[in-house]
Amino acid sequence: MSLTSDRLERFARHIVLPEVGGAGQAALCDAHVVLVGCGGIGSPALQYLAAAGIGRLTLVDDDVIDVSNLQRQTVYTPSDIGKHKAEAAAEWVRRFDVGLKVTTHVERLGNDNAPRILSGANLVLDGCDNFATRLAVSDACVDMGITLTSAAIGRFQGQVANFAGHLPDQPCYRCFVGDAFDAQDCDTCAADGVLGAMVGMVGTFAAMHAMRALLAGHAAFGDPQYGKLHLIDGMAPGMRAIRMAKDPSCSACGNPG
Template identity: 40%
Template sequence: MDDHQLLRYSRHILLPQIDAGGQDKLLHARVLVIGLGGLGSPAAMYLAAAGIGELVLNDYDRVDLSNLQRQIIHGTDNLGEAKVESARKTLARLNPDITLHTLDRRLEGADLDAAVAAVDVVLDCSDNFATRFAVNAACVKARKPLVSGAVIRFEGQLAVFTPGQPDSPCYNCLYPTQGELPESCARNGVIAPLPGIVGGMQALEAMKLLLGIGETASGRLLLFDALNLEWRQMKLRRNPHCPTCGVGE
């Protein structure tokens, strides 16, 4: 690291769990953020600020006025713009030293597999089951850690899946069937700061995975009740018959 980086990341370097060696790991890390909405906005911003060397940003939507209540990476001037481009501009201003890649398309099949295989950690910040199941399958196939978040109304969820580790479940173990989401933020609403809380925790878990520090949410589902400011935790077990990660995967 040069003097500029030593000063920029000095508050990380002061932490004995990170130090200069850990910050160097972050500077050489590569993270894929799928979805640049309510969750992806704060997650990508914190990862960029923290000095993740390469961020791969994926979304195929455009910025809409209704997004701005919670999707803080976008602004009024970005209305109608591709979310990946809007996000790229914001992150480049936030930290011009990192490398940003944008994928303005739906990632599917071999394209998704290649994008997942090329990174160290994947953040699923999407808002539909089809994407979540596809991303999970790609992570299991490539044995890449997956940090999954979800929010609606006043409720948030966070889970970490670490394929390749003994007894680690996957997203398909938690949700055995795909189907359609019965509820969504567009239909049911979401309080503005909630995606920031869960998205920020996704960034935190990703950094812990990259640094190999602390205890991650692997094998656990964290449930947040924002109205009563309560966290609950559920232990997750690997389903040996899971069609994605079970025997005969």
């Protein structure tokens, strides 16, 4: 996407940052990000990715909006209840910035459709709510050489990390959780509860972390921090980071032999 005079004005506060600059903003505008999950994490992440000028967005979600979502899923309003989340989120993007390209997939991502859905992406931001999808996303990113930003939340605890398991010295998401979580069941917000503002904190941090990866090689802010898990505690509050190791026997990115 070319930075015309109106686009230069829109992103001026990015461009004047020496750590981003014109080259960094151009890289963001040329990027294609796939957002898996348009719910609690996906909503604020989408808002800040769109605000950053990510040129092409692909939204993936098979769920529909209900009234309980409005407590934390900030791109939706009561008039959206009953609509598919991906379609309603795409409508928000089109209203927010007509210069962005947005496409939708109203389906759950799995091993069979991941190559089609993720084709051409520079980065995938995964904020979905089950391990089976998360592992399918991770495995596809390893196979296709795509950077993955993974974000998750449970009650007052969040975690965000960038993964590049396709690189020989970097772990993938499966290195982190192992093979035991290839299942649909997992803890849910409906059962355990979740603080809306906490979801926003994790989602916006994930958007910023995705931008770090997208700006690698283009701007000083582009430190992707691959394999570094950021743990966010909303109760304390506080944040700490731990380094993850590549599992040489990982079935996705290692050499299980």
